[in-house]
Amino acid sequence: METFLEQLPIVVGSLNVGFLQTLKLFVVTLLGSLPLGLIIALGSMTKFKPIQILTKSVVWVIRGTPLMIQLLIIYYMPGLAFNNHFWGSGEDGRFLAAAVAFIFNYACYLSEIYRGGLQGIPVGQDEAGVVLGMTKSQIFFKVKLLQMIKRIVPPVSNEIITLVKDTALARMIALQEIIWAGEAFLKGSHGIAGAIWPLFFAALYYLVFTGVLTVLLGKLEKKLDFFKI
Amino acid sequence: MLRVENVEKYFGRTKVLEDISFELKQGEVLAIIGSSGSGKTTLLRCINLLEQPTKGKIYIYDELLLDAELPKAKFDKDIRKKHLHFGLVFQNFNLFPQYTAKKNVMLAVELLAKERPDYKANKDKILKEIEEEAEQLLIKMNLQDRIDHYPHQLSGGQQQRVAIARALALHPDILCFDEPTSALDPELTGEVLKVIRDLADENMTMIIVTHEMSFARDVADRIIFMDEGRIIEEGPAKKLINNPQTDRLKDFLTRVEV
Numbered sequence: 001m002e003t004f005l006e007q008l009p010i011v012v013g014s015l016n017v018g019f020l021q022t023l024k025l026f027v028v029t030l031l032g033s034l035p036l037g038l039i040i041a042l043g044s045m046t047k048f049k050p051i052q053i054l055t056k057s058v059v060w061v062i063r064g065t066p067l068m069i070q071l072l073i074i075y076y077m078p079g080l081a082f083n084n085h086f087w088g089s090g091e092d093g094r095f096l097a098a099a100v101a102f103i104f105n106y107a108c109y110l111s112e113i114y115r116g117g118l119q120g121i122p123v124g125q126d127e128a129g130v131v132l133g134m135t136k137s138q139i140f141f142k143v144k145l146l147q148m149i150k151r152i153v154p155p156v157s158n159e160i161i162t163l164v165k166d167t168a169l170a171r172m173i174a175l176q177e178i179i180w181a182g183e184a185f186l187k188g189s190h191g192i193a194g195a196i197w198p199l200f201f202a203a204l205y206y207l208v209f210t211g212v213l214t215v216l217l218g219k220l221e222k223k224l225d226f227f228k229i
Numbered sequence: 230m231l232r233v234e235n236v237e238k239y240f241g242r243t244k245v246l247e248d249i250s251f252e253l254k255q256g257e258v259l260a261i262i263g264s265s266g267s268g269k270t271t272l273l274r275c276i277n278l279l280e281q282p283t284k285g286k287i288y289i290y291d292e293l294l295l296d297a298e299l300p301k302a303k304f305d306k307d308i309r310k311k312h313l314h315f316g317l318v319f320q321n322f323n324l325f326p327q328y329t330a331k332k333n334v335m336l337a338v339e340l341l342a343k344e345r346p347d348y349k350a351n352k353d354k355i356l357k358e359i360e361e362e363a364e365q366l367l368i369k370m371n372l373q374d375r376i377d378h379y380p381h382q383l384s385g386g387q388q389q390r391v392a393i394a395r396a397l398a399l400h401p402d403i404l405c406f407d408e409p410t411s412a413l414d415p416e417l418t419g420e421v422l423k424v425i426r427d428l429a430d431e432n433m434t435m436i437i438v439t440h441e442m443s444f445a446r447d448v449a450d451r452i453i454f455m456d457e458g459r460i461i462e463e464g465p466a467k468k469l470i471n472n473p474q475t476d477r478l479k480d481f482l483t484r485v486e487v
């Protein structure tokens with residue numbers, strides 16, 4: 001018991017550092033992929049064929065292959081194939097590579113959700129806007145956007161919760177996120193070795209975080225309850 | 230003020246409208262009747278530039294509004310201005326669900342006002358006028374106690390009256406209705422028909438596609454009867470209903486109750 005109490009602050013400190021990295025990757029991925037997903041969705045819905053085919057193929061490839069492979073390729077390819085150590089060698093470089101892989105991957109998944117949300121809006125909404133003399137962009141931003149958001153909040157919430165757990169994949173390129181931090185105490189770190197309980201603590205971090213997110217997203221869904229579609 | 234000349238419309242290989250020509254005078258109320266699938270909605274959508282006819286021309290105030298020979302109307306740079314000649318009230322209302330009744334009425338007017346050169350200087354005054362007019366229109370539609378309600382909080386009849394106010398807010402030259410009461414419970418049709426009747430009394434120029442024969446007879450000045458994409462009979466409303474000339478119209482009138 002005494003040693004546990006001695007080890008606790010060391011482990012928590014280490015997990016906190018790892019969790020900060022997890023949190024950073026989570027926030028940056030969301031900030032990047034939420035808008036990028038919308039652009040990809042509009043690209044895949046445009047009547048201009050080359051753009052449509054290009055975006056649809058990219059989405060197909062990204063969704064059809066594991067995020068883990070994308071992560072490894074994005075991180076290692078510049079150095080190994082082009083001898084260009086684009087990402088550098090530090091933790092910052094690994095973070096950047098992870099962020100790029102995650103943003104693209106999630107943007108592609110989100111784009112499909114956005115597309116479904118937009119296509120589910122009755123064509124009468126468009127036509128009502130058109131006969132009222134609105135421009136295409138006015139119809140999108142003033143009429144359809146909020147209706148789309150209302151439709152997609154539940155599926156996007158699912159993606160967001162999945163993302164929290166997916167950030168652990170960044171460990172593949174040695175990003176020192178929270179599981180990496182917890183795992184270190186199995187092998188030995190800070191004079192602690194063979195300890196499994198730090199991983200339970202790491203799980204607890206996830207549980208609390210996803211719990212908080214679930215509550216917040218539920219609030220957002222409630223907020224959009226003022227109208228029905 | 231409106232002249233439709235030889236309009237024809239194909240959907241793929243199906244001919245839906247054939248050689249449609251008619252004129253509409255200022256202040257006139259025209260009803261279009263006919264059985265399901267006869268092309269009434271398609272005709273209204275062509276006039277409202279939502280559908281491109283395969284042949285024909287449409288003029289408003291002697292200005293060429295649409296010529297099927299020319300590139301599609303939706304690529305026309307003046308298309309938005311052309312849309313503003315018309316108001317269209319849909320069968321299923323198509324209100325914007327995230328806005329209150331008042332905001333539904335104001336939205337397009339506000340967006341249009343932003344393009345006025347004096348908008349920046351007089352913003353507050355302009356917005357206030359728009360809001361006041363929206364309220365006046367809703368009061369006129371008998372919705373004074375529903376101004377701040379959202380569409381889902383309104384009955385079908387109330388929603389349709391908001392939709393009429395929304396169309397009127399842009400001061401269209403011609404107000405078009407596509408079966409404005411077909412989606413309503415019978416006890417709610419009366420309140421909508423009443424406001425249309427009031428508009429007719431104010432000499433609003435209107436085209437009304439309807440299945441309500443007695444309403445068409447009493448409110449319209451003229452009626453067009455369509456069948457299989459063609460105008461079969463056309464004439465003064467009472468005469469056409471009370472004294473049909475063609476077998477097809479006689480047949481149609483015995484099938485629907487007048």
Ligand SMILES: Nc1ncnc2c1ncn2[C@@H]1O[C@H](COP(=O)(O)OP(=O)(O)OP(=O)(O)O)[C@@H](O)[C@H]1O
Pocket residue numbers: 240245263264265266267268269270271272
């Ligand atoms: N977008 C479309 N594509 C193909 N065919 C269509 C389309 N819209 C309408 N049609 C066809 O055109 C014909 C006329 O349809 P329209 O909706 O104009 O009839 P209507 O007189 O309004 O009928 P109703 O009284 O049922 O509303 C129908 O045969 C219909 O199936």
Ligand SMILES: [Mg+2]
Pocket residue numbers: 269270271407408
């Ligand atoms: Mg119809």
